[in-house]
Amino acid sequence: MIETPYLLFLGDAPDGLAAKVAQGIKDWRPEYAVGQFRLEGCKADMKLPDLSIAEAVDKGVKTLVIGVANRGGVISPSWKSVLIEAMEAGLDLASGLHNLLRNEADLAAKAKELGRTLHDVRIPAVQYPIANGKKRTGKRMLAVGTDCSVGKMYTALCVERAMREKGMKATFRATGQTGILITGGGVPLDAVIADFMAGSIEYLSPDNDADHWDLIEGQGSLFHASYSGVTLALIHGGQPDALVICHEPNRPHMRGLPDYQLPSLEAVRDLALQMARIVNPDCKVVGISLNTSAMSDEEALEYCRQTEARMGLPTVDPFRHGAERLADALAAL
Amino acid sequence: MIETPYLLFLGDAPDGLAAKVAQGIKDWRPEYAVGQFRLEGCKADMKLPDLSIAEAVDKGVKTLVIGVANRGGVISPSWKSVLIEAMEAGLDLASGLHNLLRNEADLAAKAKELGRTLHDVRIPAVQYPIANGKKRTGKRMLAVGTDCSVGKMYTALCVERAMREKGMKATFRATGQTGILITGGGVPLDAVIADFMAGSIEYLSPDNDADHWDLIEGQGSLFHASYSGVTLALIHGGQPDALVICHEPNRPHMRGLPDYQLPSLEAVRDLALQMARIVNPDCKVVGISLNTSAMSDEEALEYCRQTEARMGLPTVDPFRHGAERLADALAAL
Numbered sequence: 001m002i003e004t005p006y007l008l009f010l011g012d013a014p015d016g017l018a019a020k021v022a023q024g025i026k027d028w029r030p031e032y033a034v035g036q037f038r039l040e041g042c043k044a045d046m047k048l049p050d051l052s053i054a055e056a057v058d059k060g061v062k063t064l065v066i067g068v069a070n071r072g073g074v075i076s077p078s079w080k081s082v083l084i085e086a087m088e089a090g091l092d093l094a095s096g097l098h099n100l101l102r103n104e105a106d107l108a109a110k111a112k113e114l115g116r117t118l119h120d121v122r123i124p125a126v127q128y129p130i131a132n133g134k135k136r137t138g139k140r141m142l143a144v145g146t147d148c149s150v151g152k153m154y155t156a157l158c159v160e161r162a163m164r165e166k167g168m169k170a171t172f173r174a175t176g177q178t179g180i181l182i183t184g185g186g187v188p189l190d191a192v193i194a195d196f197m198a199g200s201i202e203y204l205s206p207d208n209d210a211d212h213w214d215l216i217e218g219q220g221s222l223f224h225a226s227y228s229g230v231t232l233a234l235i236h237g238g239q240p241d242a243l244v245i246c247h248e249p250n251r252p253h254m255r256g257l258p259d260y261q262l263p264s265l266e267a268v269r270d271l272a273l274q275m276a277r278i279v280n281p282d283c284k285v286v287g288i289s290l291n292t293s294a295m296s297d298e299e300a301l302e303y304c305r306q307t308e309a310r311m312g313l314p315t316v317d318p319f320r321h322g323a324e325r326l327a328d329a330l331a332a333l
Numbered sequence: 334m335i336e337t338p339y340l341l342f343l344g345d346a347p348d349g350l351a352a353k354v355a356q357g358i359k360d361w362r363p364e365y366a367v368g369q370f371r372l373e374g375c376k377a378d379m380k381l382p383d384l385s386i387a388e389a390v391d392k393g394v395k396t397l398v399i400g401v402a403n404r405g406g407v408i409s410p411s412w413k414s415v416l417i418e419a420m421e422a423g424l425d426l427a428s429g430l431h432n433l434l435r436n437e438a439d440l441a442a443k444a445k446e447l448g449r450t451l452h453d454v455r456i457p458a459v460q461y462p463i464a465n466g467k468k469r470t471g472k473r474m475l476a477v478g479t480d481c482s483v484g485k486m487y488t489a490l491c492v493e494r495a496m497r498e499k500g501m502k503a504t505f506r507a508t509g510q511t512g513i514l515i516t517g518g519g520v521p522l523d524a525v526i527a528d529f530m531a532g533s534i535e536y537l538s539p540d541n542d543a544d545h546w547d548l549i550e551g552q553g554s555l556f557h558a559s560y561s562g563v564t565l566a567l568i569h570g571g572q573p574d575a576l577v578i579c580h581e582p583n584r585p586h587m588r589g590l591p592d593y594q595l596p597s598l599e600a601v602r603d604l605a606l607q608m609a610r611i612v613n614p615d616c617k618v619v620g621i622s623l624n625t626s627a628m629s630d631e632e633a634l635e636y637c638r639q640t641e642a643r644m645g646l647p648t649v650d651p652f653r654h655g656a657e658r659l660a661d662a663l664a665a666l
């Protein structure tokens with residue numbers, strides 16, 4: 001686990017989009033987001049106090065999180081003096097970049113000298129077990145999708161928020177780099193060795209209270225030729241009691257696969273359920289989560305209504321309309 | 334690729350079973366198996382000439398293959414002098430053991446000094462691409478199973494042999510350590526990073542002649558909670574034209590999962606086909622391969638007959654009865 005709270009390092013972000021990780025932390029764990037640190041020319045702004053390293057330490061910050069993605073995922077030389085200053089002031093560093101903090105000789109040497117931790121969340125920090133398939137206590141929801149990047153992380157985070165607002169016990173379980181940085185822990189599933197994928201998800205969502213829900217971030221799609229194996233490992237390792245199907249309308253083809261059309265919601269429902277019931281015969285599909293970000297308010301509501309009528313399942317854009325109906329459907333199980 | 338032919342190192346194998354890798358090479362690539370090297374007390378015998386290192390070099394051997402598995406998969410200190418002598422005489426080394434040749438300081442130093450290659454086939458030697466799902470030329474068969482270790486490697490090897498005997502173009506494609514050592518190349522799929530699994534199988538079975546068959550070794554099972562993701566990556570990366578279902582009767586439960594019963598052949602047929610058709614709508618199930626090693630001759634034939642009547646598909650134990658009927662079914666596609 002990454003120690004919280006955080007100072008969000010925005011570097012020289014060319015725009016707000018480049019600071020997606022910082023935005024996610026601020027949106028979903030505002031209590032971790034004590035302040036931001038921007039270099040000259042930074043075009044991103046999280047509307048958080050701009051803090052010096054010393055001020056951040058005074059406010060109890062434990063970790064500087066690199067909240068920005070450079071082109072190519074590199075650690076910019078212009079960041080180095082700040083990162084080293086942060087370590088000297090007592091902070092750990094956390095990054096989801098493709099290039100690892102630990103592979104920067106100057107950062108690695110300084111961390112070792114000072115006893116600081118470099119969290120490279122792109123790669124696993126744990127030796128995961130082989131999955132054993134044993135029934136676990138507690139409840140689990142998994143977000144499954146028609147495609148990659150359709151809103152599975154946001155769906156799980158929205159359901160967590162809605163459940164907590166109802167006083168339910170709920171924990172978002174991150175399976176990707178952004179989710180790990182947002183919550184301080186999780187499994188970087190795309191970087192796990194094949195034999196240990198399902199085991200890593202069992203590890204991520206262990207036995208829990210009977211009325212506790214793990215809300216597991218999905219990855220890929222059973223219908224995505226590049227990543228379907230990762231998705232199936234999530235289904236079998238996650239042992240879900242409930243599935244929420246996530247979809248973004250209007251995609252011309254599967255992400256990165258111009259030769260492949262998106263499957264229908266019905267096809268995803270049937271195949272994911274069949275797969276999930278191998279490990280949990282009681283699993284149910286409880287709702288549909290649409291990413292309507294490209295639609296007007298009116299279009300979005302109408303699309304949700306039509307989909308709900310067609311599928312007979314609660315259908316919302318949880319980021320736009322809230323996830324209360326999904327939380328209700330889960331609570332009713 | 335590992336350079337051939339081989340000297341099969343049997344070490345101090347306590348029995349024939351411990352020399353499974355050597356036996357596989359001798360059975361399936363006899364032209365690679367020039368001789369064997371045994372230490373004092375070795376209880377395994379491949380019925381090959383016992384050669385000194387110098388004699389092996391004289392006969393054109395290029396690589397010493399560790400054909401024996403120690404308890405714990407370690408490289409025994411008593412082997413070291415032979416392995417170093419082999420490198421000094423010009424041979425590369427190849428091993429599928431869990432502990433890697435390259436992590437033995439003395440072996441690594443000697444290999445570097447002499448310019449020899451240490452092939453640790455347990456881990457990938459290649460940075461595989463992300464799968465692109467594009468249709469490839471040539472034909473592909475994939476062995477899928479009701480469970481792990483039901484004979485998928487033997488099935489693919491038997492079909493390769495039967496096809497070659499018919500004059501067909503056929504290549505066994507290894508996806509596990511033993512298969513890689515037998516044929517000199519392949520993908521150690523269980524050790525591949527999650528995101529690259531399907532891509533590694535596309536890499537393994539590239540474009541080929543229209544009448545060429547890749548016979549891809551299967552791994553795991555769609556119904557095996559620990560490894561199903563690996564199996565699905567094989568199906569989607571392999572893009573099979575044909576599936577052969579492999580099964581070992583009489584298992585009390587899924588291998589390593591006491592809480593899970595084996596699926597029926599019908600269930601495997603339907604689910605594997607549904608999955609395969611996502612990437613190749615023309616895929617067909619062409620036959621059934623039974624591992625009847627625990628049955629008498631009569632029982633085995635009767636069990637094949639009954640299964641064939643039930644499933645309506647050519648059904649054989651290819652290791653016992655030959656794979657000609659499976660090869661015929663593939664040729665007829």
